[in-house]
Amino acid sequence: MASTVATDGKEHRNGEEGADGEPPVEPPPARRLTWRIRLRRDKSLILMTLPAVALLVVFNYLPMVGTLTAFQYYDPLDGVRHSEWAGLDNFRQLFGDPLFWHALENTLYISAVQLVLFFPIPILLALLLNSVLNQRIRSVIQAITFLPHFYSWVLVVTLFQQMIGGAGLLNQFLRQHDMGTWDFMTNPHTFVLLVTSQVVWKDAGWGIIVFLAALSAIDQNLYEAAAADGAGRWRRMWHITLPGMRGIIVLMLVLRLGNALSVGFEQMLIQRFAVGHDAADVLDTFAYYYGIGTQNYSYGAAAGIFKSVISLLLIWGANTLAHRFGEDGLYRK
Amino acid sequence: MWEEPPSAAGQGAKGLTLGVVVLLILVPVYCVVLTSISTPGSINRAGGLVLVPDGITFDAYTTMLTGGPVRQALLVTLGVTLVGTAISMVVSVLCAYGLSRSRSLGHRFLLMILVVTMFVSGGLIPTFLVVSDLGGYGKYWALILPSAVSVFNILVLRSFYSGTAAELIDAARMDGASEWRILWSVVLPTSRAVTAVITLFYAVGYWNTFFNVMLYMPTESTKWPLQYVLYEYVNLGMNMPGQVNSGFGGAHSQTAPLSLQMAVVVLTLLPIMLVFPFMQKHFAKGMLTGAIKG
Numbered sequence: 298m299a300s301t302v303a304t305d306g307k308e309h310r311n312g313e314e315g316a317d318g319e320p321p322v323e324p325p326p327a328r329r330l331t332w333r334i335r336l337r338r339d340k341s342l343i344l345m346t347l348p349a350v351a352l353l354v355v356f357n358y359l360p361m362v363g364t365l366t367a368f369q370y371y372d373p374l375d376g377v378r379h380s381e382w383a384g385l386d387n388f389r390q391l392f393g394d395p396l397f398w399h400a401l402e403n404t405l406y407i408s409a410v411q412l413v414l415f416f417p418i419p420i421l422l423a424l425l426l427n428s429v430l431n432q433r434i435r436s437v438i439q440a441i442t443f444l445p446h447f448y449s450w451v452l453v454v455t456l457f458q459q460m461i462g463g464a465g466l467l468n469q470f471l472r473q474h475d476m477g478t479w480d481f482m483t484n485p486h487t488f489v490l491l492v493t494s495q496v497v498w499k500d501a502g503w504g505i506i507v508f509l510a511a512l513s514a515i516d517q518n519l520y521e522a523a524a525a526d527g528a529g530r531w532r533r534m535w536h537i538t539l540p541g542m543r544g545i546i547v548l549m550l551v552l553r554l555g556n557a558l559s560v561g562f563e564q565m566l567i568q569r570f571a572v573g574h575d576a577a578d579v580l581d582t583f584a585y586y587y588g589i590g591t592q593n594y595s596y597g598a599a600a601g602i603f604k605s606v607i608s609l610l611l612i613w614g615a616n617t618l619a620h621r622f623g624e625d626g627l628y629r630k
Numbered sequence: 631m632w633e634e635p636p637s638a639a640g641q642g643a644k645g646l647t648l649g650v651v652v653l654l655i656l657v658p659v660y661c662v663v664l665t666s667i668s669t670p671g672s673i674n675r676a677g678g679l680v681l682v683p684d685g686i687t688f689d690a691y692t693t694m695l696t697g698g699p700v701r702q703a704l705l706v707t708l709g710v711t712l713v714g715t716a717i718s719m720v721v722s723v724l725c726a727y728g729l730s731r732s733r734s735l736g737h738r739f740l741l742m743i744l745v746v747t748m749f750v751s752g753g754l755i756p757t758f759l760v761v762s763d764l765g766g767y768g769k770y771w772a773l774i775l776p777s778a779v780s781v782f783n784i785l786v787l788r789s790f791y792s793g794t795a796a797e798l799i800d801a802a803r804m805d806g807a808s809e810w811r812i813l814w815s816v817v818l819p820t821s822r823a824v825t826a827v828i829t830l831f832y833a834v835g836y837w838n839t840f841f842n843v844m845l846y847m848p849t850e851s852t853k854w855p856l857q858y859v860l861y862e863y864v865n866l867g868m869n870m871p872g873q874v875n876s877g878f879g880g881a882h883s884q885t886a887p888l889s890l891q892m893a894v895v896v897l898t899l900l901p902i903m904l905v906f907p908f909m910q911k912h913f914a915k916g917m918l919t920g921a922i923k924g
Contacts, residue, residue: 335735341809345728360752449838601753
């Protein structure tokens, strides 16, 4: 995602320099065409973008204006325009709400655990897969590992339920051998491990793609030269492979930190019933249940604003940090 | 990658790890498929999911597809997926091409409108209120239009058009072809791989629609798509209307029998399995060059 944006900025800079490759206009004008001519030239291009822009305006920009409800006592009958203003009341109430702090705590906790347990796995798998020399085997394994990325969360949770749930395959086996039962799916204490293993199962293979691409961009001659100089397998990995992957690892970390407050909304929603809200409530589900469930829309919107603002700060902070360490982060400095 | 010949132990450990990874992904699917085509007897003997084929029957599929909520849900899902993907693709391809000429009028402004939405959002509640105010509650379009545009997908398409396809486009402009004509007869035929990949991204997204259903039609069970039916009748184990069965005894006598539940799982899984090899083929070309190298 971000690298597309990153290259984008670069393109503009190059693009500004000249009008090469454009059809000659007569008489040859000064370097810049007037906007009238450009409008006539580009009007169909502009027209083409309008359907997408219209959808974004209605379903993305209108809701941004709609965040005003967080500063109101919103009443569906009055709408945003006629509801009574509340100032910061909703936020005051929010910050005094232990359930909100609990949801925030859960979010940060799950996020931190996933950072430690999930983040390294695609990198390790990519290294492992990259060392498989048979091209065919490698691409088959890669294809299989990223298949679950396209499963819906309902499907993933259902499959987990069938494998390790109370009536699942694992317990079926345990029962038949009189070893008791072990229900991983409804235990709130191990819930964080459950959701992390689901994320690993679903998305580790997808994560591999980016790292494999970075690996394939490393100059192969370096390896031969280093080996000729007597560097062993591990030294080559330390001095060639890891430096070659550093940029992409930092980029993925920045993105991960920017998303630290979004921990699997659907995933939590689907399993909240089984493990209870104490373990499964995160910021998103909090906004959903207390906003839409109890129809206290303003309250839910306030929780949403809190989340967006902190997320923006996080992504900005992580990006600044990446630049400080001399990496590209989201865009080239 | 250049390497000296691996040691036998290293080779073995590598093979074992990758083997376990592959099994972890494939075994659940295998069990689910096998159970969905097993007879009630063999499911009873296995005590639940079936690992070894024991008696095969396609009854669950016949039951599922001859009527009832699952068939209805399948039709809904197919409709939402087809219509949604069509809308998304038309809108995205047009927008991507419209933005592909780097010095066109308003191009930077329009691009900014797109990119801002990747980082800033109004959030769940305001979006819900906008859709409700527009009368989307309980309507199928509420499952499609709010998520019809993926800016990421547009940027992938655009980077292809302004990169790989740029020379052809320029040549066509020199010949005086209109932009619509260029898009139709130059751009689309030369960008089949990336178009295919993006189409599948959208299609999978619509096929997996879940949360919007919960948001906009949580109580209208006849309008539910497949994922929501899976959630209600398999995940939560709610009673399936029209499925009074003797699969289990006691309080759960109305939950669908396990083979039927697993057949629903297979149904949601199947299209992804079917399009996957095709997707895989295009991935190296379409996705990697598009998204990662920009």
